[in-house]
Amino acid sequence: xxxxxxxxxxxxxxxxxxxxxxxxxxxxxxxxxxxxxxxxxxxxxxxxxxxxxxxxxxxxxxxxxxxxxxxxxxxxxxxxxxxxxxxxxxxxxxxxxxxxxxxxxxxxxxxxxxxxxxxxxxxxxxxxxxxxxxxxxxxxxxxxxxxxxxxxxxxxxxxxxxxxxxxxxxxxxxxxxxxxxxxxxxxxxxxxxxxxxxxxxxxxxxxxxxxxxxxxxxxxxxxxxxxxxxxxxxxxxxxxxxxxxxxxxxxxxxxxxxxxxxxxxxxxxxxxxxxxxxxxxxxxxxxxxxxxxxxxxxxxxxxxxxxxxxxxxxxxxxxxxxxxxxxxxxxxxxxxxxxxxxxxxxxxxxxxxxxxxxxxxxxxxx
Amino acid sequence: xxxxxxxxxxxxxxxxxxxxxxxxxxxxxxxxxxxxxxxxxxxxxxxxxxxxxxxxxxxxxxxxxxxxxxxxxxxxxxxxxxxxxxxxxxxxxxxxxxxxxxxxxxxxxxxxxxxxxxxxxxxxxxxxxxxxxxxxxxxxxxxxxxxxxxxxxxxxxxxxxxxxxxxxxxxxxxxxxxxxxxxxxxxxxxxxxxxxxxxxxxxxxxxxxxxxxxxxxxxxxxxxxxxxxxxxxxxxxxxxxxxxxxxxxxxxxxxxxxxxxxxxxxxxxxxxxxxxxxxxxxxxxxxxxxxxxxxxxxxxxxxxxxxxxxxxxxxxxxxxxxxxxxxxxxxxxxxxxxxxxxxxxxxxxxxxxxxxxxxxxxxxxx
Numbered sequence: 177x178x179x180x181x182x183x184x185x186x187x188x189x190x191x192x193x194x195x196x197x198x199x200x201x202x203x204x205x206x207x208x209x210x211x212x213x214x215x216x217x218x219x220x221x222x223x224x225x226x227x228x229x230x231x232x233x234x235x236x237x238x239x240x241x242x243x244x245x246x247x248x249x250x251x252x253x254x255x256x257x258x259x260x261x262x263x264x265x266x267x268x269x270x271x272x273x274x275x276x277x278x279x280x281x282x283x284x285x286x287x288x289x290x291x292x293x294x295x296x297x298x299x300x301x302x303x304x305x306x307x308x309x310x311x312x313x314x315x316x317x318x319x320x321x322x323x324x325x326x327x328x329x330x331x332x333x334x335x336x337x338x339x340x341x342x343x344x345x346x347x348x349x350x351x352x353x354x355x356x357x358x359x360x361x362x363x364x365x366x367x368x369x370x371x372x373x374x375x376x377x378x379x380x381x382x383x384x385x386x387x388x389x390x391x392x393x394x395x396x397x398x399x400x401x402x403x404x405x406x407x408x409x410x411x412x413x414x415x416x417x418x419x420x421x422x423x424x425x426x427x428x429x430x431x432x433x434x435x436x437x438x439x440x441x442x443x444x445x446x447x448x449x450x451x452x453x454x455x456x457x458x459x460x461x462x463x464x465x466x467x468x469x470x471x472x473x474x475x476x477x478x479x480x481x482x483x484x485x486x487x488x489x490x491x492x493x494x495x496x497x498x499x500x501x502x503x504x505x506x507x508x509x510x511x512x513x514x515x516x517x518x519x520x521x522x523x524x525x526x527x528x529x530x531x532x533x534x535x536x537x538x539x540x541x542x
Numbered sequence: 543x544x545x546x547x548x549x550x551x552x553x554x555x556x557x558x559x560x561x562x563x564x565x566x567x568x569x570x571x572x573x574x575x576x577x578x579x580x581x582x583x584x585x586x587x588x589x590x591x592x593x594x595x596x597x598x599x600x601x602x603x604x605x606x607x608x609x610x611x612x613x614x615x616x617x618x619x620x621x622x623x624x625x626x627x628x629x630x631x632x633x634x635x636x637x638x639x640x641x642x643x644x645x646x647x648x649x650x651x652x653x654x655x656x657x658x659x660x661x662x663x664x665x666x667x668x669x670x671x672x673x674x675x676x677x678x679x680x681x682x683x684x685x686x687x688x689x690x691x692x693x694x695x696x697x698x699x700x701x702x703x704x705x706x707x708x709x710x711x712x713x714x715x716x717x718x719x720x721x722x723x724x725x726x727x728x729x730x731x732x733x734x735x736x737x738x739x740x741x742x743x744x745x746x747x748x749x750x751x752x753x754x755x756x757x758x759x760x761x762x763x764x765x766x767x768x769x770x771x772x773x774x775x776x777x778x779x780x781x782x783x784x785x786x787x788x789x790x791x792x793x794x795x796x797x798x799x800x801x802x803x804x805x806x807x808x809x810x811x812x813x814x815x816x817x818x819x820x821x822x823x824x825x826x827x828x829x830x831x832x833x834x835x836x837x838x839x840x841x842x843x844x845x846x847x848x849x850x851x852x853x854x855x856x857x858x859x860x861x862x863x864x865x866x867x868x869x870x871x872x873x874x875x876x877x878x879x880x881x882x883x884x885x886x887x888x889x890x891x892x893x894x895x896x897x898x899x900x901x902x903x904x905x906x907x908x
Contacts, residue, residue, distance in 0.1 A: 323804060335738055338746060372701060372792040380704060380789065407796025411804040423746065424793050426738040427786075430773025431794040432801045438689060438777040439805055439833075446833040447826070456826035463819040467805075467812040 190222045191286075193507045194279035197227035198254040198272040199292025201494045205235055207291070210500020211246070212239040214508070217501070221508055224279045226251050226272040251275040255292050257493060261299035273297060277304045280486035286516045287507040289478075291491035291500065298336055298481060305484040308520050310527035313337045313344045314483030315422070316490065317355050318429060321470065323413040326360045331410060333422035334429045334479060340421035342385035345369065347523065349390050351482040352417040353399035354522050358515040359480075359506065360416065364398055368405030368415035370424060379404070390419075397526055440468075478503040480510070483523075487516045556588045559873045560645035563593035564620040564638040565658025567860045571601055573657070576866020577612070578605040580874070583867070587874055590645045592617050592638040617641040621658050623859060627665035639663060643670045646852035652882045653873040655844075657857035657866065664702055664847060671850040674886050676893035679703045679710045680849030681788070682856065683721050684795060687836065689779040692726045697776060699788035700795045700845060706787035708751035711735065713889065715756050717848040718783040719765035720888050724881040725846075725872065726782065730764055734771030734781035736790060745770070756785075763892055806834075844869040846876070849889075853882045 195211055197204040204227055211223050222245050225232055229250035236242050251272040255264050268274050273292050279285045281304055290297050298314070307314060315333035322329040332352045333340065340348065349367045356365035369386055371379040387403065394401035402415045410418050410428060420428070443464075447457035457464070481488040487510055491503035510516070561577055563570040570593055577589050588611050591598055595616035602608050617638040621630050634640050639658050645651045647670055656663050664680070673680060681699035688695040698718045699706065706714070715733045722731035735752055737745040753770065760767035768781045776784050776794060786794070809830075813823035823830070847854040853876055857869035876882070 321804065323807070338738060370793060372704060372789055407793040407798075408800035408803075410797055411800045420793075423738055424790055427736060427773040427790050428793055428797045431776050431797050432773075434774035434777045435798045435801045436805060437774075438687065439802060441689070442836055443833055446829040446836075449829060449832060453826070453829040453832075456822065456829055460813070460819070460822035460826045463812040463815065463822055466815060466819075467809055470808055470812075 189220075191220055191508055191511050192222045192224060192279075192284060193504055193511065194224045194276050194285035194288040195226065195504070196272045196276035196288070196290035196292055197225050197232055198251075199256070199290065199493075200491070201257075201291075202496060204231060206496055207500050208232070208235040208239060208242070209497035210495070211504055212241045213497055213501040214504040215239075215241040215245050218505075218508060220512075221245070221504070223247070224249060224276075224285060226275040226279075227254075228252055249275050249279070255296045257293050259293055259296055261293075261295040264293070264296040265299050265303060268296070268300060273300055274304070277301060277486075277488070280488070281305055286511040286514075287487045287489060289489045289491060289500075289503050289507050291493055291495050291503070293493075294335070294479075294490055297488065297490055301481055301484050301488050305486045305488070308483055308485060308523050310523045311347055311483040313340060313347070314481055315348050315351060316479045317352055317482055318479045319359070320410055320418075320429075320432065322411045324416060326362060326416070328360065329410065329412075329416055329418060330356045330360070330365075331418040331420070331425055331429070332482065333420065333425050335422045335426035336481070338421065338423040340382070342382045342389055345382070345386035345419055345421070346389040346393060347483065347526075348419045349393070349399065349401070349417070350397055350522055350526050351519060352419060353397065354515070354519045355480060355482060356416050357398070358510060358513040358518060362416055364400055365417050366400045366402050366415040367394065367417040367419060368402045368409060370410075370418055370420035370428075371404040371406065373404065373406065386419075393526065396529065397522065478506045480506070482519065485516075485520070487511075487519075555586075557586055557874055557877050558588045558590060558645075558651045559870055559877065560590045560642045560651035560654040561592065561870070562638050562642035562654070562656035562658055563591050563598055564617075565622070565656060565859075566857070566866075567623075567657075568862060570597060572862055573866050574598070574601040574605060574608070575863035576861070577870055578607045579863055579867040580870040581605075581607040581611050584871075584874060586878075587611070587870070589613070590615060590642075590651060592641040592645070593620075594618055615641050615645070621662045623659050625659055625662055627659075627661040630659070630662040631665050631669060634662070634666060639666055640670070643667060643852075643854070646854070647671055652877040652880075653853045653855060655855045655857060655866075655869050655873050657859055657861050657869070659859075660701070660845075660856055663854065663856055667847055667850050667854050671852045671854070674849055674851060674889050676889045677713055677849040679706060679713070680847055681714050681717060682845045683718055683848055684845045685725070686776055686784075686795075686798065688777045690782060692728060692782070694726060695776065695778075695782055695784060696722045696726070696731075697784040697786070697791060697795070698848065699786065699791050701788045701792035702847070704787065704789040706748070708748045708755055711748070711752035711785055711787070712755040712759060713849065713892075714785045715759070715765065715767070715783070716763055716888055716892050717885060718785060719763065720881070720885045721846060721848060722782050723764070724876060724879040724884060728782055730766055731783050732766045732768050732781040733760065733783040733785060734768045734775060736776075736784055736786035736794075737770040737772065739770065739772065752785075759892065759895075762895065763888065844872045846872070848885065851882075851886070853877075853885075
């Protein structure tokens with residue numbers, strides 16, 4: 177994959193990624209195997225790894241690729257998948273998740289990677305990193321396999337918050353476009369607003385208001401607003417960024433995943449149907465592998481938390497080494513392009529523009 | 543497919559289906575070809591066909607299977623896909639769609655089939671058939687390919703209304719369960735309420751309220767309430783009926799369709815990649831056809847409008863003869879089981895129970 181155009185932070189400088197070693201379904205061994213893959217592929221990455229020091233030291237020592245590339249921060253507790261976010265917020269100071277966010281808070285890393293409990297990670301990110309000035313609701317953005325040349329579309333919010341008003345949706349558009357510029361190297365991303373029909377009179381009141389705001393903001397914020405889009409456009413090519421509230425986005429994401437997994441099962445059943453179909457499957461092996469690779473969720477492992485002071489990449493809880501390496505690659509790329517800073521600047525400038533517009537209006541109405 | 547247990551309306555009696563011949567993308571020829579397929583397969587069906595008499599007479603005369611099976615009702619106008627529902631409500635009296643609904647209104651048919659403009663069909667159905675007493679918002683239900691033994695799940699609402707409060711969601715549960723009993727022959731369907739998490743504390747206020755209502759109603763209304771389900775469960779096997787508002791349901795439906803169609807395209811690309819993969823595709827032909835048939839949307843062609851005095855099957859606008867025949871088969875099955883009457887009775891009994899519960903409560907609090 178080609179690296180983004182803006183190389184301000186690139187060159188021979190080492191890029192440090194903060195990684196929470198704990199809380200994933202496969203334990204710290206999978207995480208260490210994953211960062212080892214990343215280290216082998218990319219000599220520019222360094223890691224701050226968070227978790228129980230003794231356990232991590234042993235795992236890291238086994239990986240030659242990690243020699244001199246990892247700094248371990250001791251954290252004795254682990255956030256479990258069953259822990260309630262409110263509990264973790266009160267009692268989570270000793271967890272590896274808290275510690276991993278601390279590295280972003282202190283500035284030693286721009287981006288943090290964790291495969292732990294999503295709700296707890298968002299809650300801790302909110303209180304430790306805090307929201308960017310001008311952002312009301314942070315969002316989780318994901319990459320969705322699509323018909324577009326870049327192979328993926330950005331969709332947000334997929335579940336940070338079940339509500340979103342028109343101002344939130346506008347902020348999602350700004351953040352999603354910024355992510356598409358830095359994560360997918362699209363100069364001027366096309367943004368669509370998810371609705372149940374593409375006619376402008378359809379849908380909820382906040383969607384109509386958001387439609388107006390986005391149409392007015394796009395020209396000055398370096399994105400092209402294509403208007404309303406429908407569910408079928410999420411994997412389509414009419415836009416690169418799909419904006420919606422976290423309830424709808426989460427249902428759409430899980431529906432898409434569920435449909436893909438059902439098709440994959442049915443395909444297997446079809447090929448196991450008779451001796452002849454088994455032979456066909458054998459001969460079709462390479463073709464089917466190619467398809468599987470194209471749709472493999474591990475290739476794009478990582479929901480990204482946007483709208484905080486710093487960026488958090490949430491890897492799948494069940495991620496294996498390949499999945500972790502994909503999340504680290506995404507974190508590296510965002511860190512290298514200075515994404516966190518660019519996003520903050522973009523939001524600040526949009527907020528200032530909105531305030532000025534408000535002042536202008538107030539003045540002109542005087 | 544086995545016919546439902548209740549045969550009260552079956553036997554040798556002819557079942558009349560009202561069919562709108564116009565308004566589909568492929569014109570009346572495809573509709574007549576479709577009902578001809580149905581007539582050949584099932585000697586018990588008769589048709590009332592609505593559209594321009596001259597045109598329809600010529601098309602019907604060409605099909606031997608339709609001799610003596612079709613009554614034509616002349617209607618000179620056609621509702622176009624681009625017509626606004628409000629326009630059709632005011633000026634649509636001469637359309638085939640209006641005429642097709644009239645056959646249900648007059649009682650000569652229980653079920654009407656149309657592949658015309660969905661918005662206009664719902665608007666006309668509301669004013670001509672009227673809502674069932676006790677129903678606030680009618681809903682559109684569809685069948686979704688699933689892991690369940692019956693091969694499909696019911697989901698509603700997929701777009702009749704973008705809003706739904708807890709009472710509407712409860713009514714969707716009652717109507718969806720009734721549809722599953724009559725359309726999928728499930729004695730006691732399992733109903734799930736779509737949300738972003740399965741924990742009871744999650745989600746919007748109306749979902750929590752609907753959760754309580756459904757849990758209280760299920761035992762007396764012949765369905766099993768399984769609680770909250772997620773997007774991944776729509777094609778899954780934890781429930782048979784998925785209840786949601788029309789906004790979320792429409793996005794989920796189109797996301798699922800879009801994902802399936804992207805996978806199918808990518809599969810074709812994979813198999814066209816090299817001479818060897820082309821050979822593999824040739825050998826895998828039967829297996830792939832089997833899969834395609836399993837996922838073929840034409841096999842379950844028909845959204846069903848529920849909550850009206852009479853049932854309306856909305857076929858895909860692009861349906862070909864096979865698709866029309868599938869919609870007619872569904873209409874026949876619902877008509878034969880006396881679905882419209884059973885649904886009305888179910889809603890009336892639930893409404894009465896709710897009123898009594900209200901009275902009981904008032905009495906006991908005195």
